Every structure is written in C-alpha cells, then in structure tokens.
Amino acid sequence: EAQVTQNPRYLITVTGKKLTVTCSQNMNHEYMSWYRQDPGLGLRQIYYSMNVEVTDKGDVPEGYKVSRKEKRNFPLILESPSPNQTSLYFCASSFVGGSGANVLTFGAGSRLTVL
Amino acid sequence: GDSVTQMEGPVTLSEEAFLTINCTYTATGYPSLFWYVQYPGEGLQLLLKATKADDKGSNKGFEATYRKETTSFHLEKGSVQVSDSAVYFCALNPTGANSKLTFGKGITLSVRP
Numbered sequence: 001e002a003q004v005t006q007n008p009r010y011l012i013t014v015t016g017k018k019l020t021v022t023c024s025q026n027m028n029h030e031y032m033s034w035y036r037q038d039p040g041l042g043l044r045q046i047y048y049s050m051n052v053e054v055t056d057k058g059d060v061p062e063g064y065k066v067s068r069k070e071k072r073n074f075p076l077i078l079e080s081p082s083p084n085q086t087s088l089y090f091c092a093s094s095f096v097g098g099s100g101a102n103v104l105t106f107g108a109g110s111r112l113t114v115l
Numbered sequence: 116g117d118s119v120t121q122m123e124g125p126v127t128l129s130e131e132a133f134l135t136i137n138c139t140y141t142a143t144g145y146p147s148l149f150w151y152v153q154y155p156g157e158g159l160q161l162l163l164k165a166t167k168a169d170d171k172g173s174n175k176g177f178e179a180t181y182r183k184e185t186t187s188f189h190l191e192k193g194s195v196q197v198s199d200s201a202v203y204f205c206a207l208n209p210t211g212a213n214s215k216l217t218f219g220k221g222i223t224l225s226v227r228p
Contacts, residue, residue: 040220042204044218090158105214106158108157
C-alpha cells in the first residue's frame with residue numbers, strides 16, 4: 001500500500017530533550033515536506049526537500065532541522081524542543097514535475113507535547 | 116505573497132443540507148487549486164483539484180470550480196452526510212512551484228443526523 005509513515009504518533013517530552021520524528025514513504029517520491037498544524041493557523045510548512053541531499057526552509061523553520069540522506073526518509077529533528085513546538089506534525093510527499101498540480105500524500109500525523 | 120482565505124468556521128449542518136465553503140486566493144499567474152479533507156485522527160487527503168480557469172473538480176459528490184475572475188474556488192455539495200464531518204482545507208500551488216502548497220486555515224464541518 002502506498003503510504004507515508006510517521007513515528008511516533010504521540011510523544012510527550014520535556015524542554016531541551018532532543019527528539020526525532022521519522023518519516024518514510026514507499027512511493028519513490030522526490031519531494032518531501034514537513035508541516036505543523038496549529039488551531040487557528042492551519043498548516044504551515046517547516047522544511048521541504050526536492051530530492052536526496054536537497055533541503056530548504058519553509059515558512060517556520062526556526063528550532064527544527066531535517067536531513068535527506070535517502071530518498072524514502074525525511075526525519076524532523078528538534079535539537080532543543082520548547083513548549084511553543086507543541087503541535088501536530090505532518091509529513092507529506094509527492095512526485096516532482098508536471099503542471100504544478102502534483103498531489104501530496106500525507107502521513108497520519110505526530111502529536112508532540114513539550115512540557 | 117501567495118495566500119488562501121477560507122470562510123470562518125465551524126460550520127454545523129443537518130444531514131442532507133446543502134453545503135458551501137468559501138475559498139478565495141491571491142497569487143500571480145495561474146496556480147493550481149486544491150481541496151484537502153482531514154477526517155478525525157487522520158492525515159490530510161486530496162478531495163479534488165483544478166489546474167486552470169473554469170476547470171471543475173469533483174469527487175464524492177463535492178464540486179469546486181476554478182474562477183479566475185473572482186479568484187475563488189468554493190466547495191459545494193448538494194446533500195451532506197454525517198460521514199462528511201471533517202476539516203476542509205483549501206490550498207494553492209503557485210505556477211511552476213512544484214508541490215509547494217499554501218493552505219488556508221481550514222474549516223471544521225459537523226453534520227448532525
């Protein structure tokens with residue numbers, strides 16, 4: 001089944017304790033992206049990657065890191081989490097090219113709470 | 116910059132009622148337009164899309180028409196069901212910007228039996 005898999009789905013952590021949210025897709029997509037969803041703000045892009053070893057900042061990159069060493073994986077790293085990073089995080093992927101109407105496939109989400 | 120504006124929510128309807136969710140956008144050129152839906156506890160999934168002016172996207176009884184003259188992409192359904200209860204997001208992909216979606220804030224729809 002074609003899918004984007006995120007782990008963990010739920011995590012409660014404390015301020016300053018480094019954590020990684022993994023994302024893996026099995027569709028051979030070039031493009032991968034991380035979003036955070038907050039009430040009243042909708043979805044905001046954190047980082048994206050157009051292909052292996054190619055990453056770039058989205059709209060809200062502060063406090064996050066990413067890497068793209070393999071095509072299928074795009075982990076999100078919080079080096080020193082803070083309470084304002086409490087949010088629902090989504091990973092998404094798609095093919096690149098075409099008319100700009102490429103459809104994103106989303107993971108099920110990772111709910112992170114930072115105390 | 117590019118932006119998407121959705122009507123304020125939440126929206127509560129009775130089953131079989133008519134649904135309209137407004138969406139307007141600001142973008143240069145000819146963006147592609149999307150509606151994504153998020154069911155409780157799940158990720159977003161594509162509901163429908165349109166890639167050029169006057170295109171109509173449709174799926175599961177939902178429809179939206181790309182109106183360049185009014186920069187709108189309103190979502191409609193003639194008869195909603197309880198199973199349509201979800202959060203709906205309008206989004207655009209600017210011209211030539213592969214896969215980079217700009218989302219509206221989303222609107223929660225609740226349908227009562």
